[in-house]
Amino acid sequence: xxLATEIxxxxxxxxxxxxxxxxxxxxxxxxxxxxxxxASGVSFAEQQMRRGKYWDQxxxxxxxxxxxxxTVLRVxxxxxxxxxxxxxxxxxxxxxxxxxxxxxxxDLVEVPAGIDPAEAETVVVNGITAWQMLHRRARIRNGQxxxxxxANGGVGSTLVQLARHAGxxxxxxxxxxxxxxxxDLGAVPLDYRAxxxxxxxxxLAPNGxxxxxxxIGGDSIVDSFKLLARGGTLVSYGTAATKNKPGSSRLPxxxxxxxxxxxxxxxxxxxxxxxxxWAGKRRAEAFRTRLRTDLTNVFALLADGTITAQVAAxxxxxxxxxxxxxxxxxxxxxxVVLVPDPEHPTDTRP
Ligand SMILES: NC(=O)c1ccc[n+]([C@@H]2O[C@H](COP(=O)([O-])OP(=O)(O)OC[C@H]3O[C@@H](n4cnc5c(N)ncnc54)[C@H](OP(=O)(O)O)[C@@H]3O)[C@@H](O)[C@H]2O)c1
Numbered sequence: 001x002x003l004a005t006e007i008x009x010x011x012x013x014x015x016x017x018x019x020x021x022x023x024x025x026x027x028x029x030x031x032x033x034x035x036x037x038x039a040s041g042v043s044f045a046e047q048q049m050r051r052g053k054y055w056d057q058x059x060x061x062x063x064x065x066x067x068x069x070x071t072v073l074r075v076x077x078x079x080x081x082x083x084x085x086x087x088x089x090x091x092x093x094x095x096x097x098x099x100x101x102x103x104x105x106x107d108l109v110e111v112p113a114g115i116d117p118a119e120a121e122t123v124v125v126n127g128i129t130a131w132q133m134l135h136r137r138a139r140i141r142n143g144q145x146x147x148x149x150x151a152n153g154g155v156g157s158t159l160v161q162l163a164r165h166a167g168x169x170x171x172x173x174x175x176x177x178x179x180x181x182x183x184d185l186g187a188v189p190l191d192y193r194a195x196x197x198x199x200x201x202x203x204l205a206p207n208g209x210x211x212x213x214x215x216i217g218g219d220s221i222v223d224s225f226k227l228l229a230r231g232g233t234l235v236s237y238g239t240a241a242t243k244n245k246p247g248s249s250r251l252p253x254x255x256x257x258x259x260x261x262x263x264x265x266x267x268x269x270x271x272x273x274x275x276x277x278w279a280g281k282r283r284a285e286a287f288r289t290r291l292r293t294d295l296t297n298v299f300a301l302l303a304d305g306t307i308t309a310q311v312a313a314x315x316x317x318x319x320x321x322x323x324x325x326x327x328x329x330x331x332x333x334x335x336v337v338l339v340p341d342p343e344h345p346t347d348t349r350p
Contacts, residue, residue, distance in 0.1 A: 001025070005341075006098035007320040011060040012052045015325040019061075020318050026102045028076035033083055033105045035070030038117035040096040040317070042327040042336040043067070043125055043154060044215075044240065049094075050324070053242070053249045058094060065096020065338075067124035069117040072108075079105040087111040089124045089295065091277070097320055097338060106288055109295045112303045118337040119302065119309030123158055126335065127298035128291055129237065129277050130158040133213060134166065135294075137273045138233045142167030144210035147201055147227060149220070150240070151187050152178035154310070154335040159213055160185040161307040162298070171204055173197070181333040192216075198223050208232055216241045217256045221263075221272075230269040236260055237275040310334020316341040 002025035007018050028034040043066040048054040050064075068090055072083045088108035095101060111120045134140050146163055150156040151172025163170050164186040172187035179189035190200050201209065208229030214220055217239030225234050242252040253274075260272040280287045301307045312332035315323040318341050327336040 004098060004100040005317060006063045007065070007317065008061050009046075009050055009064050013050060015050070015321045015328070018050075018321040018324065020320075025100055028074055028079070028102050030077045031079060031105055032076040032102050033072045033079055033088075033108060034074045035068070035088065035090075035101050035103060036073050037068050037070040037096070037099055037101050037317075038087070038340065039070075039121035040065045040068040040098075040338045041121050041124070041126075041154070042320075042323050042338065044238065044243075045093075046324060047328055048243055048249070051243065055249055055253055057249070063095050063097055065098065066093055067091050067121065068096040068101055068103075069111055069121045069124065070101065073100070075105065083108070087113075087117065087120075089120060089299075091125055091128065091291065093278070097317065099317060099340065106284075109292050109299075112299050115299065115303055116309075118311055118314050118339055120299065121337050122154065122309045122311055122335040123298045123302055123307075124295065125277065126154045126158040127162075127302075128295050129155050129275070130162050131294045131298050132277065132290075133235045133237060133275050134159065134162055136290075137235045137275055138211035138213075140166055140168050140211060145169040145171065145205045146211040146213065147205075147209045147224070148172045148187065148213045149192060149224075150174065150215050151182045151185065151189065152333045153215075155215065155237075156213075157181075157185055157310040157334050158298075158307070160187045162301070165301060165306050168210075171201055171209065175330060177331070178333055198227060201227050205229075211235060213237065217252060218242060221256065221259060225263050225270065225272065228270045232270050234260070234263070234270070234272040235275050236272065312336045314339045 008021050046064045049057045071087050090103045148159050152174040170187035172182045173192035182189040211233045212224040214224040214236045215238035218241040239252040263272045312334045313336050317338045323336045
């Protein structure tokens with residue numbers, strides 16, 4: 001019998017508590033495709049999920065994995081057989097940490113030939129999120145200045161590069177150990193823990209910045225909002241500050257949205273948005289079209305070398321706990337990517 005290997009998050013556990021499970025190969029149903037997974041990533045979402053702190057995570061146990069890149073092995077009824085043998089990316093939210101995944105064929109976005117799967121993986125959720133926040137929310141323009149918090153992270157490092165490509169000056173906050181990496185991406189680095197951070201930003205942008213991208217949440221948005229120039233936009237997209245705080249996974253997000261909305265009522269020409277990559281999913285057709293368009297744009301920039309994949313490490317799937325510990329260590333720039341185990345390489349032949 002063909003077997004698949006997957007990683008199970010059994011409950012609230014340390015990174016060493018992830019389990020490796022072998023199970024029969026899943027079969028694609030109507031409208032679905034079976035992929036041999038070549039890369040999946042460790043996102044901040046999994047760090048929250050293992051603490052039970054992600055907004056809408058499923059009940060334990062489940063297979064985590066926010067996104068993946070793989071080659072189609074088989075398709076179910078109603079799916080074009082021409083997909084077989086081609087490489088695609090998918091945004092899954094959960095289920096990506098597996099050797100073989102069944103995905104709705106309509107959710108697949110083709111990866112251009114020549115891009116390494118692990119490199120493509122770094123821009124799936126990160127690229128969609130960064131692109132949409134920059135171009136669909138803040139609507140950045142050439143010549144503007146923006147502030148990107150967490151500029152060394154998966155989303156942050158992609159945001160910096162896409163913004164630089166759009167002709168925008170970027171101030172990027174990160175721990176000092178990451179400042180050279182942030183500089184190499186084209187941003188001016190500042191320490192996000194500096195007590196005088198607002199003054200340091202103002203010294204670089206005396207009239208304020210045109211947009212702030214804030215994944216920290218909590219009180220961070222107070223300064224983020226104050227640092228905006230007139231007409232500027234605060235795009236808030238996470239509550240990283242509450243990851244280790246006990247309590248509800250939803251309350252910090254609800255409080256954050258309320259705080260953002262109050263600021264939108266102030267007559268000062270500044271705007272706030274809470275960005276959610278899943279917003280609009282109920283209108284499936286429009287959602288998929290938007291996602292496919294935006295990810296295809298990002299893949300094109302990766303393929304022509306305009307942006308560079310920030311692969312922090314490639315770690316075999318069966319060592320997902322180790323990968324997660326590394327991603328949470330605060331020592332990495334970019335994304336930790338799970339790849340097939342070298343002892344059991346993924347056979348991508350149909
Ligand atoms: N709203 C959405 O649709 C959406 C979609 C994707 C991602 N996100 C959010 O985007 C953020 C980044 O995700 P990612 O996958 O790119 O994560 P990541 O690669 O793990 O990067 C996390 C970044 O946040 C910094 N950080 C970690 N803990 C922090 C804290 N307590 N306070 C301030 N900064 C902290 C890290 O700095 P060090 O390296 O110095 O620790 C790093 O720069 C997360 O908050 C995630 O929830 C939101």
